[in-house]
Amino acid sequence: AAEARWLTKEPLEVNYLLQVRSVLLYMVVSSSAVPVTDLLDRASQRSDKLHALSTSLSQELNSHLPLIGRVITPRPSMCHTAALQTPTDKTQTLQLSEANLLSLARSLLQAWMDPLVDISTSANSLPHPARNIISNQVQELQEHSKSLEDGLDILSRKMGPVAQTISFLPYLRGNDISQDRISSLINLQFLMSCFRRDSHKIDSFLKVLRCRAAKLQPQMC
Amino acid sequence: MKEVMEEAVLLFLLLVIYTPDAQGTRYSPPGKPELTRCRSPEKETFTCWWKPGSDGGLPTTHALYYRKENSDTIYECSDYHTAGENSCFFNKNDTSIWVNYNITVVASNALGSTFSDPVDIDVVYIVKPNPPEKVTVTVMELKEWPFLRVSWEPPHKADTRSGWITLIYELRVKLEGDDEWEMHLAGQQKLFNIFSLRSGGTYHVQVRCKPDHGFWSEWSSTSHIEIPDYLHREKSMWILIAVFSAFIFLILTWSLHMSSHRSLKHCILPPVPGPKIKGFDKQLLKNGKSEDLLRVLVVSDFPPTTPSNYEDMLVEYLEVYVPQEQEVLLEESKDLHDSCLKFEGSTSDNDSGRVSCDSHTLLMDKCGEAKEEGRQTDQEDSTTEAEAQGQQKDWDQDTLMYANGDILSPEKSSGRVKTWPSVFSPLPQYTLSLPDQTSSLEMAKQHCYSDSLFCPGSTSSYLTHLGNNDNETLGPGSWEICLSNRQPYSHIPQMQTCQQVRSHSDVNISTIARKQEPAGLPLPFFRPTAYVEVQRFDEEDMVVLQSIVSDHGFHEGFPQMLQQEDYSKVKGVDSNNMLLLQTEAMKEDGDGTTPHKPTAHIHTVVSTQDEMAQPASGYVDTATIFTLPTY
Numbered sequence: 001a002a003e004a005r006w007l008t009k010e011p012l013e014v015n016y017l018l019q020v021r022s023v024l025l026y027m028v029v030s031s032s033a034v035p036v037t038d039l040l041d042r043a044s045q046r047s048d049k050l051h052a053l054s055t056s057l058s059q060e061l062n063s064h065l066p067l068i069g070r071v072i073t074p075r076p077s078m079c080h081t082a083a084l085q086t087p088t089d090k091t092q093t094l095q096l097s098e099a100n101l102l103s104l105a106r107s108l109l110q111a112w113m114d115p116l117v118d119i120s121t122s123a124n125s126l127p128h129p130a131r132n133i134i135s136n137q138v139q140e141l142q143e144h145s146k147s148l149e150d151g152l153d154i155l156s157r158k159m160g161p162v163a164q165t166i167s168f169l170p171y172l173r174g175n176d177i178s179q180d181r182i183s184s185l186i187n188l189q190f191l192m193s194c195f196r197r198d199s200h201k202i203d204s205f206l207k208v209l210r211c212r213a214a215k216l217q218p219q220m221c
Numbered sequence: 222m223k224e225v226m227e228e229a230v231l232l233f234l235l236l237v238i239y240t241p242d243a244q245g246t247r248y249s250p251p252g253k254p255e256l257t258r259c260r261s262p263e264k265e266t267f268t269c270w271w272k273p274g275s276d277g278g279l280p281t282t283h284a285l286y287y288r289k290e291n292s293d294t295i296y297e298c299s300d301y302h303t304a305g306e307n308s309c310f311f312n313k314n315d316t317s318i319w320v321n322y323n324i325t326v327v328a329s330n331a332l333g334s335t336f337s338d339p340v341d342i343d344v345v346y347i348v349k350p351n352p353p354e355k356v357t358v359t360v361m362e363l364k365e366w367p368f369l370r371v372s373w374e375p376p377h378k379a380d381t382r383s384g385w386i387t388l389i390y391e392l393r394v395k396l397e398g399d400d401e402w403e404m405h406l407a408g409q410q411k412l413f414n415i416f417s418l419r420s421g422g423t424y425h426v427q428v429r430c431k432p433d434h435g436f437w438s439e440w441s442s443t444s445h446i447e448i449p450d451y452l453h454r455e456k457s458m459w460i461l462i463a464v465f466s467a468f469i470f471l472i473l474t475w476s477l478h479m480s481s482h483r484s485l486k487h488c489i490l491p492p493v494p495g496p497k498i499k500g501f502d503k504q505l506l507k508n509g510k511s512e513d514l515l516r517v518l519v520v521s522d523f524p525p526t527t528p529s530n531y532e533d534m535l536v537e538y539l540e541v542y543v544p545q546e547q548e549v550l551l552e553e554s555k556d557l558h559d560s561c562l563k564f565e566g567s568t569s570d571n572d573s574g575r576v577s578c579d580s581h582t583l584l585m586d587k588c589g590e591a592k593e594e595g596r597q598t599d600q601e602d603s604t605t606e607a608e609a610q611g612q613q614k615d616w617d618q619d620t621l622m623y624a625n626g627d628i629l630s631p632e633k634s635s636g637r638v639k640t641w642p643s644v645f646s647p648l649p650q651y652t653l654s655l656p657d658q659t660s661s662l663e664m665a666k667q668h669c670y671s672d673s674l675f676c677p678g679s680t681s682s683y684l685t686h687l688g689n690n691d692n693e694t695l696g697p698g699s700w701e702i703c704l705s706n707r708q709p710y711s712h713i714p715q716m717q718t719c720q721q722v723r724s725h726s727d728v729n730i731s732t733i734a735r736k737q738e739p740a741g742l743p744l745p746f747f748r749p750t751a752y753v754e755v756q757r758f759d760e761e762d763m764v765v766l767q768s769i770v771s772d773h774g775f776h777e778g779f780p781q782m783l784q785q786e787d788y789s790k791v792k793g794v795d796s797n798n799m800l801l802l803q804t805e806a807m808k809e810d811g812d813g814t815t816p817h818k819p820t821a822h823i824h825t826v827v828s829t830q831d832e833m834a835q836p837a838s839g840y841v842d843t844a845t846i847f848t849l850p851t852y
Contacts, residue, residue, distance in 0.1 A: 048434075075290060077290050077321075086319065088317040088318060089313070089318055090265050090385055197345075200434065203433070203434075207384045208383060208384040208385065211383055
């Protein structure tokens, strides 16, 4: 039932028809166990959307960043999630087990829950011409993340204890609150670039998982 | 000296060689190269291209150096040739994903080297796959309509099987010679059908693909396909249909045209029936000679002498239906549009001038001997009135009322009551017939005799018929026959109808307990005899008839006559202005009009009215009563 609920949850669509559809889907789905393939399909759709959102937000921020900002942008190796060991090429990725892949995805996602809150806060007070747009997109980002997290949580219960392991990645808050405008902007952009990559990782892992689970449906991959 | 000379020549030569260049070939270090793009076709390898700057006049070489994110080790590109000129190909071993590459290109020549601007890339963000491969286009048919089926395969390098890359496809189609392409997004499927094709054309089809977060590939090479010629098949069908429908349309218009001359016109605009009176000559009327007109209207051959003719005439039956006590049903045949039979359920009101049933004034079956003038029966029963209205027929036919066969002998089986003819010459004969099926009072109909005899309020006398002469009062069952020259009541709708019929008729009215009594009206209530006498003369010049409890011999026949039909027939009007009524003893007599017995004398106080001059007024012309020949 929980998975059915997650499957039908549409965090952002307020569309009435979609809600009706969700209700109907829920009623249909709740009567029986949801297959993993459907859950994975749904999860990968969510992660795809999440990454697309982060990409657009990142580009929005970059377009207004002063040139000097680009120079002194911290390197991605300084992302707080860099500590997590993730594969760096296809071979390594495909060698991972499904449980590992899911665990990695969940760890990454979990690691971004708090930073997203910070991003949202600083986006609201951003000295940026497109502040409202950015603010809205960050809001969307948060909702999608939450939804995906719930779904992966449900998935992990079906895939064993390894999948349920989450690596804890501490997030160190920004130093001062009283950063100057450029600094806050740069920081924000840096965070967004980190998040963009991590969301791409999550998306890739889930899509590999999806194809692995859908051996009976070759048309999906 | 010679050495100096040689050096001078050398210098001179050098100067000559090097100086005459107008642009001044100055060697310089190479210009700054520029990394144009880096692309990865499958997220496993990637290539970077640069654009060299000026070479500074000297042979320039380029080198690409890169540094990975977490280390400071600088690597140089190991493959400058695979991807062509000014490119660097990173093979699988050198490619890491989710890792930032810092890439720089250096151009060097003899005089120096120039570095390009560094570029940071992440391989996963620069994916641009190769175009789809093995694009096949076939023409297929679905119910005679052709469509294109396009199928393809992902680029062989892209690993979609493991889910490493997720590709979505798009194709475009256009007719040969067109400028614009028709785009179709195919999603993740590798098969697509294109409909709405034009027959006989050549189509160009192309497919491309895109990873979920990357760039669109180039279009595949064009596939050409020719659609077979279905053109004439579909066009000829339409031509056939058009010709056929035009043909049908022509036929329809022609038939309409032909029918419009006759029947169509009649269908849409039926001719309005006009009054027709037999013997009525419009010309006479126009001429203003009313006397001639009236003379003509006095039909000499009424009533028809030959009984055999009656069937040729329109039969009108006046059936009086008496509810409850009486089951006298007078029903007017539908032809009797011009006769009004007023059936009053209640006691008569004073205005109507009718006599209630209580007064026993009517010439119903009881009053067999009662003679009366022709009556005009007014029916106030709205239902019958309406019915009578609806039953107006052509005047030609309606003017003829005939006595049913034997005037004096109503047919028992038919249950007809012959209405009195009243003495009126213009009165047609009415036969009151009791319908077999009438069973209730409600079925009493208003028949407004178009004779205007039945127009209430006429100056003539009214006859109220009571079906039941006995103690029962015909409360609801009374009906009146109004003979009045008065202006018809407003509620009588068919005033105009009253004008029409003028003929004699022997009307036998009888209350008949029908052979089948549907409503279960008590048969015993029917009295065989009803005696009517003129009770009084109303202030409206109405003859009020009162039935006389007879002491005639007929009375004893009461019980037996239940089943029999009683007829009261106006025998005639004698010189004393009396209506001679007679009861019919012989019902089966057929045509005979032998009066059975005059049962009552009705003293009629009939005032001659002026309406004599109004033959068409619909009123009973009492004056004419006296002129009527008795029969």
